[in-house]
Amino acid sequence: MSTNLLTAEQAVRPNMKYVTLVSIIAALGGFLFGFDTAVVSGAIGFMTDKFALNDVQIGWAVSSLIIGCIIGAALSGTLSDGLGRKKVLIAAALLFIVGSIGSAIPETFTGYIVARMIGGIGIGITSTLCPLYNAEIAPARYRGRLVALNQFAIVSGIFLTYFIxxxxxxxxxxxxxxxxxxxxxxxxxxxxxxxxxxxxFLVPESPRWLIKQGRPEEALPILLRIHGEEAAKQEVLEIKESFKTEKASYRELFKPGLRFALFVGVVIAILQQVTGINAILYYAPEILKETGAGTNAALIQTILVGFINFVFTILSIWLIDKAGRKVLLLIGTSIMTVSLLLIGLVFHSGDISGPLVLGLILIYVAAFAISLGPVVWVLLSEIFPNRVRGRATAIASMALWAADYVVSQSFPPLLNSAGPAATYWVFGAMSLITVIFTWLFIPETKGRSLEQIEALWHKKQS
Structure with missing residues (x-):
C-alpha cells in the first residue's frame, strides 16, 4: 500500500533536479547583468582621470550601457517570439563577450561608449529572456524561486565583481x-x-514557445521530463488552449484586461529603478567617499554592500513561494522608504557619520534585495499571457531600462545641484509610491500556473 502511494506521489512530483539545473544555466545571464552593473563602479574613478571626464560624461560612462539595454530589451520580444528563447540568448551572450572585450581596449572615450552599448544590447536581451525562460519551464509551485534564481545570479555577479x-x-x-x-x-x-x-547549447527550448509555434511533439518530451506523463499531457492541453484566442500582436496588449496587465508590469518595472537602487550600486564607492572614507576603504565598504545584497536575495528566494510576491513587496518597500528618508536627514543635518550612512544604505539594500529586486523580475515573467508574453515582457523591460538610464544619467548632476539630502528624499518618495501602488494594484500570483494567472486578467476584462 505504501509503495503504491509513493509511486502516485512520484508521478505528480516534478523533476526538480533537471528543472533546477536548466534554470541555473539560464540564470547565468543574470550573472552577466550583475557583472556589468558593478564593474563600472570600480572603474569609473580611474576612467574619470584617464579621459578627464566631467559630471555629464561620468553619467554617460555609466548609462551608455543602458542605452544598449533599452535596445536589447526592445528587440527581445519580437526576436524571441520568432526565433525562440534559446537562439536569441546565445546571440546575446556573444554580444556581451564582444562588449566586454571592446570596453577593455579603447584608446578614446567614444570607443568605450560604443563597446558598452554593444554589450548593453546583450544585457537587455538576457535581462528580459532569462527570467521569462525560467518562468516558462518551471512548475507553478516552484516558479517564484526558480525565476528568482536570475536575481540571485545578478547579485552574485555584483558581489563577485566588487572583489574583482x-x-x-x-x-x-x-x-x-x-x-x-x-x-x-x-x-x-x-x-x-x-x-x-x-x-x-545544453538547455532545451521553451516548451511553451514550441507549442506556440505549432510544435507540441517537440515540447511534450521536455514537459514529460519535467512533470511526468499525466501532468505533462494536461499542461500541453492548457498551453494549447491559451493560444486559441487572438493571434499575438502588440495591438492586443492594449485591449481591456491585458492593457491593465501591461500597465501593472510597466509601472512596477519603472518603480524598481526610480527608488534609487542602481544609483547606489553604480556609484557606491563615490557615495561612501562623501562620508570621509578613502578610496580603498570605500571599495571595501562597497563589498559589504554587495554581501548584504547577496545574503538577502537568498532569503528572498526562500520566502517568495512561501510568503508570496505581494507581502515581500509591501514589507521591503516600506523599509526602503524609511531608510532613504533617514539617509537624506543625515546629509541634511550636516553632521555626517560614515558608519551611520553605511548602516542605513545596508538596510536599504537588504530591503530591496528581499523585495523589489527579485519580485519584479518574477512578476514580469509570469503576469502576461502565453501568446504575448515575449512582447509584453520586452515592453516592461524596456521601460525598466529607460528608467535606469534616467536615474543613472541624472544622479551625478542632481547630487551636485540639489545635494544628497534632496536626492535621497526623492528616492524615498518614489519608494512610498511603490508601497501604495503594490497595495492597490499588484495581484498575488503565488502557486498559480501561468494559464491561471492569465485568467485573472480576463476576469478584470469581463
Whole structure:
C-alpha cells in the first residue's frame, strides 16, 4: 500500500533536479547583468582621470550601457517570439563577450561608449529572456524561486565583481589603475560570457514557445521530463488552449484586461529603478567617499554592500513561494522608504557619520534585495499571457531600462545641484509610491500556473 502511494506521489512530483539545473544555466545571464552593473563602479574613478571626464560624461560612462539595454530589451520580444528563447540568448551572450572585450581596449572615450552599448544590447536581451525562460519551464509551485534564481545570479555577479574590482585596483599603484586597471576590470567579463554561451547549447527550448509555434511533439518530451506523463499531457492541453484566442500582436496588449496587465508590469518595472537602487550600486564607492572614507576603504565598504545584497536575495528566494510576491513587496518597500528618508536627514543635518550612512544604505539594500529586486523580475515573467508574453515582457523591460538610464544619467548632476539630502528624499518618495501602488494594484500570483494567472486578467476584462 505504501509503495503504491509513493509511486502516485512520484508521478505528480516534478523533476526538480533537471528543472533546477536548466534554470541555473539560464540564470547565468543574470550573472552577466550583475557583472556589468558593478564593474563600472570600480572603474569609473580611474576612467574619470584617464579621459578627464566631467559630471555629464561620468553619467554617460555609466548609462551608455543602458542605452544598449533599452535596445536589447526592445528587440527581445519580437526576436524571441520568432526565433525562440534559446537562439536569441546565445546571440546575446556573444554580444556581451564582444562588449566586454571592446570596453577593455579603447584608446578614446567614444570607443568605450560604443563597446558598452554593444554589450548593453546583450544585457537587455538576457535581462528580459532569462527570467521569462525560467518562468516558462518551471512548475507553478516552484516558479517564484526558480525565476528568482536570475536575481540571485545578478547579485552574485555584483558581489563577485566588487572583489574583482578591489583585487585589480590593489594590484598596482594609482598610475597603473588609471592606465590599465580599469581595462582589466571590463575585460574579465568575457570569461563568464563564454561560459554562459557554451552552457546554453545544453538547455532545451521553451516548451511553451514550441507549442506556440505549432510544435507540441517537440515540447511534450521536455514537459514529460519535467512533470511526468499525466501532468505533462494536461499542461500541453492548457498551453494549447491559451493560444486559441487572438493571434499575438502588440495591438492586443492594449485591449481591456491585458492593457491593465501591461500597465501593472510597466509601472512596477519603472518603480524598481526610480527608488534609487542602481544609483547606489553604480556609484557606491563615490557615495561612501562623501562620508570621509578613502578610496580603498570605500571599495571595501562597497563589498559589504554587495554581501548584504547577496545574503538577502537568498532569503528572498526562500520566502517568495512561501510568503508570496505581494507581502515581500509591501514589507521591503516600506523599509526602503524609511531608510532613504533617514539617509537624506543625515546629509541634511550636516553632521555626517560614515558608519551611520553605511548602516542605513545596508538596510536599504537588504530591503530591496528581499523585495523589489527579485519580485519584479518574477512578476514580469509570469503576469502576461502565453501568446504575448515575449512582447509584453520586452515592453516592461524596456521601460525598466529607460528608467535606469534616467536615474543613472541624472544622479551625478542632481547630487551636485540639489545635494544628497534632496536626492535621497526623492528616492524615498518614489519608494512610498511603490508601497501604495503594490497595495492597490499588484495581484498575488503565488502557486498559480501561468494559464491561471492569465485568467485573472480576463476576469478584470469581463
Amino acid at each position: 574590482n578591489s583585487g585589480i585596483a590593489s594590484y598596482g599603484d594609482d598610475a597603473w589603475d588609471i592606465a590599465n586597471g580599469w581595462r582589466w576590470m571590463f575585460g574579465v567579463g568575457a570569461i563568464p560570457g563564454v561560459l554562459f554561451m557554451i552552457l546554453l
